[in-house]
Amino acid sequence: MRWSRYFLYTLRDNPSDAEVVSHQLLARAGMIDKVAAGIYTYLPLGWRSIDKLSRIIREEMNAAGSVEVVMPCIQPAELWQESGRFQKYGRELLRIKDRHDRDFCFGPTHEEVITDFVRRRVTSYRQLPANLYQIQTKFRDEIRPRFGLMRGREFLMKDAYSFHSSAGSLDEAYRAMENAYRRVFDRCELSYTAVEADTGNIGGSESHEFMVLADTGEDAVAACECGYGANVEKATAGAIAPPPPWPGKVPAKPEAVHTPGASSVPDVAAFLKLDPAHFIKTMIVETDREFAIALVRGDDEINEVKLKNVLDATHIQLAAESKVEQVTGGAMGFSGPVGLKGIRIVADPEVMRMTVAAAGANRADYHLVGVVPGREFAPDLVADVRKARAGDPCPRCGAPLVLKRGIEVGHIFKLGTKYSEPMACNFLDEKGETHPMMMGCYGLGVGRTVAAAVEQNHDAAGIIWPRPLAPFEVELIALNPDVPAVRDAAEKLYGDLQGAGCEVFYDDRDERPGVKFNDADLVGFPVRVVVGKKGVEQGQAELSLRRDKVKVPTALPDAVAKTRELLSGV
């Protein structure tokens, strides 16, 4: 492709709204263009990267036994009402009315549509398993889209769904998908990790996320060298170190101590000359079904996702001040588990391991010292609801956990019968009995993966594409196209490289050398071939890798072979 006939306009300045490097570089390299918040045009160069990734995904999905379909992006509301998600999904679901005032939505995901058509065609265990995928535009009306392709509202996703007559069959597909994802990300040359994950709104039993490690990642993962890895929303830990010894005598029964104005754990701890780990931190939450109390050790934080799950809630938030007073009878900031009635109490196991503790007294400016878990209060539920911290012992091997940031590029779920049951997606087994199908679903963010690749592969000058995702493989620069010898040599090389099967982008523009070099660095194709006046006089072109920029003078007749050699090495 000749630059002069292509549609590529690079930007000298970063767009003012681009915060992260992948957004800045994709915009400056002329790959994407913002149309509205979280909505982008893929310009020709950007689409080539997307297309390359899509091909890799198709190859691996096909190889793993999935079959491609395309479902509509506009979906009738009835299907969503049937699964119960038309109400539950919230404002993230973009609702649309047609001219007849009928309800539709722009699909944020496709469980409903696929479950609907599978149930109308598959009725026997003999037809199972089935595994279908698509690469499709989704729309999620995010509260806050940001970071360019990393978190758009409209975005490209590969989503696959599998249907099974048994848990074993589902497990088999799940592993096959996991392996397919590993192959996709391996082929993209990304540094990633697969971690255990919460299932969120999609629901289901088992779930893994594929995280590309990057400082700008929006998710935190806890990882251990033994191979354990989990989203912090999900991460557990082995037993953590007990609090330091209780200073002084342990009271025989709890004493109410006046702690004026001190309500945060560190403040009260300092006031009472205790360690934060001696406290029971008490949070009152409001879910879609009840008020509840959550207890963690004073130096821990509540993990709201875990708490939401153990409370079997779909929505959770901290209770407002007035509600706290209503529920505990005391002031906000002085809540404690002792004496509370008519409300469920969830205690973290680490709380129950405390031999003695201090806690709020449910009375303004008072704390109870000498609270013994199990004696002064009995939790309705003991469950892990604490946030894992860096340095916590790994739940598998006990070594200290490390927290890293990651970009979620893939997420696979075992859905079980979450959708097949309400939507009556059933099959007959060999005995003629009816069962809902077991389902799995497997998402992979296409645009996000390209953005993640840029996050992981760039320098101050621009993108450094991994070859499999590079829009073109070779950038050929004619430095002085007005000099006949240079133009002729460059034209010949252009033809020869194309003839040799290289994807060449030929900068034939009438621009100064500096402009061409800087643009080449910015768009970041793996191999650069420069044809200039001095070189041509000596019968040479100059080859270099974008990655290390080491210049390799090469005789013109050898340039094609050398280019291919360099390409095979990246």
Added chain:
RNA sequence: CGGGGCGUAGCUCAGCCUGGUAGAGCACACGGUUCGGGACCGUGUGGUCGGAGGUUCAAAUCCUCUCGCCCCGACCA
């Protein structure tokens, strides 16, 4: 939805506080000199200052409303 900020030329921004003929750099067009790391000189094109209303002799500037965008928080396959 809560808190903060920004909308002025295709892009990045100044001007606004303290009202008085709409600016710079880049980009673009033309001429000339340049040409292996974002050239220089000259000439030029380009803006209903996001929109509506108000105050005023006079509004990019002050006030009100509104739309859009960005950041932090809560939220999130």
